[in-house]
Each structure stands twice: as C-alpha cells, then as structure tokens.
Amino acid sequence: MSARRVPWTLIVFLVAATVPWVGSRYDTFLAEQIAIDALFAVSLNLLLGTTGLVSFGHVAYFGVGAYVCGILMKTYELPFVVAFPAAGLGTAAFALVSGYFCVRLIKLYFAMLTLAFSQIVWAICYKWNDMTGGDQGLPEIPYPNLDWMSSIPGLGDLRINDQFYLFSLVLIAISLAVLQRIVRSPFGRVLTTIRDNPERAAFIGINVRAYQLAAFVVAGTFAGFAGALYGIFSRGVFADYVFWSKSAEVMIMAILGGMDFFWGPPVGALALVWLNQEITDVTQYWPFVLGTILLVLLFAFPGGIVGGVHALWIRTRGKDRA
Amino acid sequence: MAGTLLFSQFMGGLTTAMFLFLIASGLSLVFGVMRVINFAHGSFYMLGAYLAWQGMAWLDPWVGGFWIATLFAATSVALLGAIVERLFFRSLYGREELYQLLFTYALVLILGDVAKFLWGTGQISVSTPPSLSGSIEIFGTTQPLYNLFVLAIGPAIAFCGWLVLNRTGIGRMVRAAQMDREMLDALGANVGTIYTGMFVISAFFAGLSGALITPIQSIVPGMDVLIIVQAFIVVVIGGMGSLWGTFWGSVIYGQVLSFGILIFPSFSLFSVFALMAVILIVRPWGLFGKPLL
Numbered sequence: 001m002s003a004r005r006v007p008w009t010l011i012v013f014l015v016a017a018t019v020p021w022v023g024s025r026y027d028t029f030l031a032e033q034i035a036i037d038a039l040f041a042v043s044l045n046l047l048l049g050t051t052g053l054v055s056f057g058h059v060a061y062f063g064v065g066a067y068v069c070g071i072l073m074k075t076y077e078l079p080f081v082v083a084f085p086a087a088g089l090g091t092a093a094f095a096l097v098s099g100y101f102c103v104r105l106i107k108l109y110f111a112m113l114t115l116a117f118s119q120i121v122w123a124i125c126y127k128w129n130d131m132t133g134g135d136q137g138l139p140e141i142p143y144p145n146l147d148w149m150s151s152i153p154g155l156g157d158l159r160i161n162d163q164f165y166l167f168s169l170v171l172i173a174i175s176l177a178v179l180q181r182i183v184r185s186p187f188g189r190v191l192t193t194i195r196d197n198p199e200r201a202a203f204i205g206i207n208v209r210a211y212q213l214a215a216f217v218v219a220g221t222f223a224g225f226a227g228a229l230y231g232i233f234s235r236g237v238f239a240d241y242v243f244w245s246k247s248a249e250v251m252i253m254a255i256l257g258g259m260d261f262f263w264g265p266p267v268g269a270l271a272l273v274w275l276n277q278e279i280t281d282v283t284q285y286w287p288f289v290l291g292t293i294l295l296v297l298l299f300a301f302p303g304g305i306v307g308g309v310h311a312l313w314i315r316t317r318g319k320d321r322a
Numbered sequence: 323m324a325g326t327l328l329f330s331q332f333m334g335g336l337t338t339a340m341f342l343f344l345i346a347s348g349l350s351l352v353f354g355v356m357r358v359i360n361f362a363h364g365s366f367y368m369l370g371a372y373l374a375w376q377g378m379a380w381l382d383p384w385v386g387g388f389w390i391a392t393l394f395a396a397t398s399v400a401l402l403g404a405i406v407e408r409l410f411f412r413s414l415y416g417r418e419e420l421y422q423l424l425f426t427y428a429l430v431l432i433l434g435d436v437a438k439f440l441w442g443t444g445q446i447s448v449s450t451p452p453s454l455s456g457s458i459e460i461f462g463t464t465q466p467l468y469n470l471f472v473l474a475i476g477p478a479i480a481f482c483g484w485l486v487l488n489r490t491g492i493g494r495m496v497r498a499a500q501m502d503r504e505m506l507d508a509l510g511a512n513v514g515t516i517y518t519g520m521f522v523i524s525a526f527f528a529g530l531s532g533a534l535i536t537p538i539q540s541i542v543p544g545m546d547v548l549i550i551v552q553a554f555i556v557v558v559i560g561g562m563g564s565l566w567g568t569f570w571g572s573v574i575y576g577q578v579l580s581f582g583i584l585i586f587p588s589f590s591l592f593s594v595f596a597l598m599a600v601i602l603i604v605r606p607w608g609l610f611g612k613p614l615l
Contacts, residue, residue, distance in 0.1 A: 054420045060544055075601040101603045108359055109606045116599040119551060245547055248427050255424065278609055285439065291431030298421050298428070299413070 012269030013173040020162040032165045034273045036230045039172045041253040043222035051215045052195030056111045057118030065091045065224025065241035066231035068143045080144030091224025103209045126239040137238030166228045171316030191215050194243030239257030267305050330463040335580030337469045340476030343572035344531035348524030348554040354500050354563025357519045358422050364550030366525045369530025370395045372441050373543045387452035396530035402523025407518050442443035448536035480569045555598045561611020
C-alpha cells in the first residue's frame with residue numbers, strides 16, 4: 001500500500017472537462033468516445049483482470065444498456081433520469097440470468113457461453129423490427145433535457161453536444177470511482193484471490209461462483225451504463241454495436257492499457273481511439289494495424305502500456321511495487 | 323407439394339451442414355488436441371476461397387482448372403498454417419487461454435485486411451466446374467449435381483478421419499495427445515510435431531472448404547467472421563474435439579436453420595444461438611463429446 005494516494009479520477013475528470021473550451025468540436029467528440037470506451041473497458045476488466053474470467057461477450061451488456069435506454073427515450077419518450085437507471089437495472093437483470101449459467105462453466109466453455117449469449121442478443125436486436133428497428137437500427141435518439149445546465153454560469157453558451165459531454169463525463173467519473181472502490185474493497189480482494197487460485201479460495205470457505213456472479217453483474221451493469229451513454233452520444237443504436245467482434249475490441253483496449261492496473265483499460269481506450277483516428281487518416285487498413293499492435297503486445301509487452309511504464313519505473317527507481 | 327417443400331428444405335439444410343462439417347472438423351480437431359479455440363480458422367477458410375478464385379484466374383482457359391485451383395488453395399492455406407504454428411503459436415502454448423484467443427483474433431484482423439488488399443472489397447464469384455454443372459430431379463425438386471457432390475464428400479471425409487484416428491498409429495498418437503499431452507511427451511513421442519501436424523491438417527480443411535464453397539456462394543470480405551461463429555456453434559453442439567460429434571452437430575445445425583427459416587423466419591438466427599447456449603448450459607462437452615478433466 002502506498003502511503004499517499006493520488007486522486008486520479010478527480011484529476012483526469014478535471015483535465016477532460018476542459019476539452020470543450022481548449023479543443024475543437026472534433027476533439028470533444030473524440031474525448032467523449034474515449035470516456036465511454038474507458039468505462040466500458042474498466043467494466044470488462046473487473047472480469048478479465050480482477051476476477052480472471054475471460055468474457056467474450058461483454059458487448060451484450062453494453063448493447064442491452066444502449067437499447068433499453070434508447071427505446072425508453074425515443075419510443076416511449078421517457079426522460080433520461082428514468083431511462084438511464086432503467087438501462088442499468090435491465091442490464092443487471094440480464095447479467096444476473098446469463099451470468100448464473102456462465103459462471104458454472106470453466107475457462108474456454110465460459111468464453112463460449114458468453115459469446116453465445118452476446119450473439120443471442122445480437123440476433124434479437126437484428127431481427128426484432130418492431131422494438132429495436134432490426135437491421136435499420138434505432139436512429140435519432142434524443143439528447144436528455146439539459147436546460148438546467150444552461151443556468152450554471154459558464155456552461156450556458158455551450159452547444160448541446162458539449163453539455164452532454166460534460167454531463168456524461170460526470171456520470172462516467174462517478175462510475176469509475178465506484179468501480180475503483182469495488183476493486184479495492186475486501187470484495188475486490190476476494191475476486192483477485194479467486195483469479196489467482198479458485199481451489200484455494202473455495203477451501204477457505206469462499207463461495208466462488210457467488211462472487212464470480214456478483215462480479216459479472218457489476219461488470220455488466222456498468223457496461224450497460226456505458227452503452228446507454230454511447231447510444232445518445234452517437235445519436236442512434238444499431239445491431240452492429242452488439243456483434244461479437246466488438247467484444248474483442250474492448251478486450252484489446254483492456255490489454256493494451258494493462259489488465260493488472262485499474263487505470264490500464266482507460267489508457268488503452270485513449271491509445272486505441274487516438275491511434276484509430278491517426279491511422280484511418282492515412283490508410284483504410286486499420287484492422288491490419290490493430291492486429292499488428294495486438295501481436296506485438298502479446299509477444300513483447302504482455303503487461304500493456306501501464307504495465308510497461310510501471311516496470312520501467314521500478315527499474316529506474318529501484319523501488320518495489322506497493 | 324408440402325412434401326416437396328420439406329424435402330428441398332431438408333436438402334438445403336444438409337448442404338449447409340456438410341460445408342460446416344468440413345470447416346468445423348478442423349476447428350474441433352485443434353480444440354481436441356491443443357485446447358485452443360482458433361478464431362483464425364474462419365480466415366483460413368476465406369483465404370481458401372480467394373486463393374481458389376486466384377488459381378482459376380491463372381489457369382483460366384483450362385477445363386480442369388477448378389480442381390487444381392482447389393488443391394492449390396488448400397495446400398497454400400495448409401502451408402500458412404504451418405508457418406503460423408511454428409513461428410508464433412508454439413510460444414503461446416504455456417500461456418493463458420486469453421493470450422491464445424487474442425493471438426488468433428489478431429490473425430483474423432490481419433488476414434482479413436490482407437485479403438482486402440489483394441482482392442479488393444467487391445464480390446467475386448466462381449462458376450461451377452463443368453463436370454458438375456448439371457442438375458437432377460429428386461422427388462420433384464431440382465438438385466444441382468455440385469450440391470450432391472458436397473453431400474457425398476462430407477460423410478466420406480468423416481469416415482476417413484475416423485479411420486485414421488482409430489485404426490492407424492498416427493491416429494493413436496493424436497488420441498493420446500488429446501488425453502494427456504504431458505504423459506505422451508514423457509514417453510518420448512514428439513508432441514511438437516503432432517501439434518504442427520494437427521494445425522496444418524486443420525488449416526488444409528479450412529482452405530479446402532473455402533475453395534469448395536466458391537461455386538455456391540460468392541466470395542466477400544467478412545465471410546471469415548460470419549462463418550467462424552457458425553463453426554463454433556456446430557462444434558459446441560457436437561462436442562469440442564469429437565469428429566462424429568462435429569458431423570452430427572453440423573447436421574443438427576443445418577436442419578434447425580433450414581426449418582427454422584420455414585417456421586419462424588425472423589427467429590432462425592436466434593434459435594441456433596439459443597441451441598448453442600442451451601447445450602453449453604446442460605452439457606458443456608456437447609452431445610457426443612466427453613467431459614474434460
């Protein structure tokens with residue numbers, strides 16, 4: 001344990017909040033994408049890095065959150081304050097049911113079942129025309145009513161998308177703070193114990209499946225929140241969001257940043273969104289670049305960016321890890 | 323009339339099934355021996371299709387071109403499999419599944435773009451080889467000869483595979499590697515060679531099935547990620563690592579999809595994924611597989 005703890009969530013939040021003033025409209029767009037992806041990747045990492053569960057279907061929960069929030073706000077014209085918590089609740093319920101079955105399986109079978117559930121969600125979203133818009137998707141999801149923000153000095157003359165950016169930044173910062181508390185709580189320590197040695201954890205009286213299921217539900221719920229924000233941010237929800245390859249993308253974010261660190265996945269999200277933006281300017285072969293990055297990571301830097309920096313830090317300082 | 327419709331759905335489902343069997347058998351083989359789920363298997367299949375088209379284009383005026391192109395495609399993909407296994411995959415065997423899964427996913431990304439770079443993003447189609455371009459009437463339905471050829475090839479390969487696995491020395495080694503690779507290694511068998519061999523055979527079948535599907539389906543980018551999920555379903559239903567399981571899994575998948583479209587048109591996709599989930603929940607080792615220890 002390090003003696004003093006830097007309030008990273010607050011610092012990152014404050015820096016990110018200046019983007020609408022110091023950056024262009026496009027910078028704000030990128031920043032929002034990064035923030036949402038960061039929350040999504042951190043929620044996945046609660047399973048991947050903290051609990052040691054390889055979920056290949058995490059995008060299902062992102063998608064359920066996006067669809068529930070989008071359908072409630074667009075089709076039923078409910079306000080955001082109702083739709084957003086409902087998206088979290090709906091995703092939690094789905095994660096509870098699907099997770100109940102998933103955590104009973106080990107390793108590759110777990111990965112396959114999560115993949116199966118995410119493809120079930122995809123098949124439903126893709127075909128249920130009346131509710132989800134089918135392959136046409138659900139365009140033109142309204143922004144939440146942010147008029148109250150205009151009365152705050154300094155925020156009044158911002159565009160609605162900048163206001164929504166700040167608003168979602170607050171929600172994401174709160175979510176990240178909660179997730180960080182969870183990871184560092186006794187509950188989080190038990191999850192890490194389970195990751196390191198499930199048999200031993202079971203021997204000391206821990207109900208391994210119950211803890212894994214709890215982690216699954218928490219991870220799913222926050223993925224749902226990320227999805228709900230993403231639907232509004234991108235002005236629509238489409239079945240493509242739920243296709244299995246998206247699960248792989250968010251997994252790459254978590255690993256690129258470093259699974260062993262809470263701030264790894266957000267760094268991965270930042271790096272990947274930024275790289276994507278730089279590279280798609282030059283060439284259409286982004287997947288090729290992504291695949292190559294992944295190869296280099298797997299063979300040369302399995303600890304990811306944060307892991308690499310951390311190792312370098314230890315080597316230069318000769319200081320042991322906390 | 324209704325009988326004709328049912329029969330043609332049945333035959334359609336069976337053709338889908340035999341293709342999936344060709345693809346999924348390699349996937350299942352690699353899983354059974356190496357305990358690895360190879361996402362890149364779909365990419366091997368796609369490369370097989372593109373290479374077959376390329377081979378045809380090179381051999382153009384020649385009548386027997388399709389068969390040579392098919393052989394060329396399957397062999398090239400097998401060679402690629404050998405390179406991938408020897409250069410990269412080998413060093414990941416001791417690592418966690420996550421790294422192995424992501425490695426194969428990196429291949430999906432890279433090979434997908436290589437195919438786009440070499441052959442563009444448009445649709446490409448290959449005409450049926452002249453020797454099989456006709457069709458015959460069965461129970462009032464028209465069945466293309468080529469589809470019947472595919473229907474015959476599936477069981478033939480399943481039978482040959484079964485013979486090799488159960489009646490030859492090599493097959494015994496493979497089965498031993500499935501059961502306990504450390505013990506086999508300790509007994510002095512060259513497990514590394516067996517692994518390379520399995521990977522190469524698996525890639526060969528992926529390339530072969532990609533080449534063989536070209537007369538029926540046009541070649542498009544993205545066919546790799548679409549097929550791999552279907553192959554997963556088949557392997558899960560039948561039981562990962564079991565050859566006959568994969569065979570019957572394909573048949574079940576083909577029929578569920580084919581009749582699902584007839585009964586609930588918009589939920590046939592849903593039904594196959596639901597079937598996969600139910601099997602994983604009730605019997606994770608599949609209908610014909612054995613529980614893993």
